[in-house]
Amino acid sequence: MRNTLILLLIALAVGAYVYVYEYKGEEQRQKIKEREEKLIAPEKEEISSWEIYRGGDHYKFVREDGHWRITEPVSTGAEDVTVDGFLRDLTSAKKIRTIHVTGKDKTPYGLKRPEVRIRVEAGAEHDSVFLGASSSFGDNIFAGKGDSVVFLTGAGLKRKAQKSLFDWRDKKALHFEKDAVRRIVLKSPRGAYEFKKAGVSWKLTRPVTDKADPGAVRAMLNKLDYANVLSIEAESAEDKKSYDLDKPAYVIELYQGENQSRSAVAFSAPRGKMAYGKDEARPQIFKVDTLFLEPFNKSLFAFREKKLTDFGTASIRRVTLLNDGVFMEFKKDTSSRWIGVNDTLEARDIKVTTLISAVSGLRAASFVAEKPKSLRRYGLEKPAAVVELFIDDKPEVRLEFGKVHGDRRYVRDALDGRVVTVKEKDLEDILLTHDQMYKTK
Structure with a gap:
């Protein structure tokens, strides 16, 4: 045991x-x-600051609140994705081969006066590496750390270190949280506009009150969020007049969150194919191309929602159509087919379905009047046709159709009172006759 x-x-x-x-x-x-085997000891996440010397250039970067800033040769924001990408390559670079050069001249390796020097700090720890000449062994370069040892490492690291100050720096025209924007104020050569977010939709509140075109609002925010400036023209804005920014042609203000924190950027009128801009919160003046300004250089019509109706086509249970002096009414039966009311003929189910779809997609070609006192001039005092769509007892849609004007027709939304024009060809599936809506015996 x-x-x-x-x-x-x-x-x-x-x-x-x-x-x-x-x-x-x-x-x-x-x-x-x-x-x-690593060329640099610290991991990427551990690095708190780093410097790169390349020729006569010296750039220093410091991590602040989770973002990178350039502190030398200027004080400005850095482009996080560019800096993080380079540090990822730097901290993952390997020593492919080791060469001992004690007592030997490092000139053949390009390390006597290295083209690139990098120094990193990670808390109390720091490390450095020098990048030298290209090697004849594959796509590699010689690298050193200031001692008697030379390493071979991938040449891609040196290529990615060949960046200018502009390459490293933040290129955003404006910093803001896109999803937090609740109000937009725009001044442009086309006019002054204000947009407010209501739930998930946007409304125009100036110069008229109406639904805003969601694509137009999205285009403005996306341009500011994703597009980059072309160059930095001045590190300070002491001479705004030289860049036509003393009286800017465009001013965009974004108000974010419940406390409506404000971010603003201004742009000059174009000079040829370029324009100048300045973020109100930063001193630099930058340059953009005129394509950058396109989402902001729009008319009131372009910013308004052109879609005349907003309903789910499947929710409609009853349709009435007055056209050519004939009143027609249709209801859905228990099998979801459309049947005529008070008519001995069989309704064409597809025609009713197509009519509802056409009304759903109807768009204004122009906005004529918000709530005109007189409808006679539009042929709407006694409409030529009327369409009503019902979900329950109250009409979800009531459109009145007036006289033809060129290739367009006046239409009044009876529920909000405004008069618009629509293209006559867009009414081909709406203004249907009795013979078109019913099957003949």
Whole structure:
């Protein structure tokens, strides 16, 4: 029994040794090996600041509140994705081959006066690497750390280090949280506009009150969120007049969140194919092309929602159509087919369905009057046709059709009173006759 216990203890001790030395030890040795193979010791997430010297250029970067800033040669924001991408390449770069050059001249390796020098800090730890000449061994370069050892590493790292100040810096015209924007105020050569978000939709509140075209609002926000400036023209805005920014042609103000925090950017009138701009919160003056300004250089018509109706086609249960002096009414039966009311003929189900779809897609070609006192001039005092769509007892849609004007026809939305024009060809599936709506015997 005693011998068995001793053997068991020995087996446990051997097992513990194997686990600690072979498994855990191997894991630790692998980590040490991987760290020794790295060109730079710190991990990307550990780096708090770093510098790069390239020719006569010196750039210094500092991490602040999770973002990178350039502190030398100017103080400005850095482009996080560019900096993080380079640091990812730097901290994952490997020593492909080691060459001992004790007492030898480093000139053949391009390391006597290295083209690129990089220094990183990670808390109390710091590390440096020098990038030298290209090697004849594949797509590699020589690199060193200031001692008697030269390494081969991938040439891609050096290529990615060949960036100008503009390449490294933040290129956004304006910083804001797109999803948090609740109000937009725009001044442009076309006029002054104000937009407010109501739920998930946008409304125009100036110069008229109406639904805003969601695509037009989205285009403005996307341009500011995704597009980059072309260049930085001045590090300070002391001379706004030289850039036509003392009296800007465009001013865009974004109000975000419940507290309506404000971000604003101004642009000059175009000079040829270019224009100048300035973020109110930053000193720099930048340049953009005129394509940048297109989403903001729109008419009131372009900013308004052109869609005349907003309903779910499947929710409509009853349709009435007055056209050519004939009144027609249709209801959905229990099998969701359309039937005529008070008519001996069989209704054409597809015609009713198509009519509803056409009304759903009807768009204004122009906005004529909001609530005109007189409808006679539009032929709407006694409409030529009327369409009503019902979900329940109250009409969801009531459109009155007046006289034809060129290739357009006047239409009045009886529920809000405004008069618009629509293209006559868009009414081909709406203004249907009795013969078109019913099957003949």
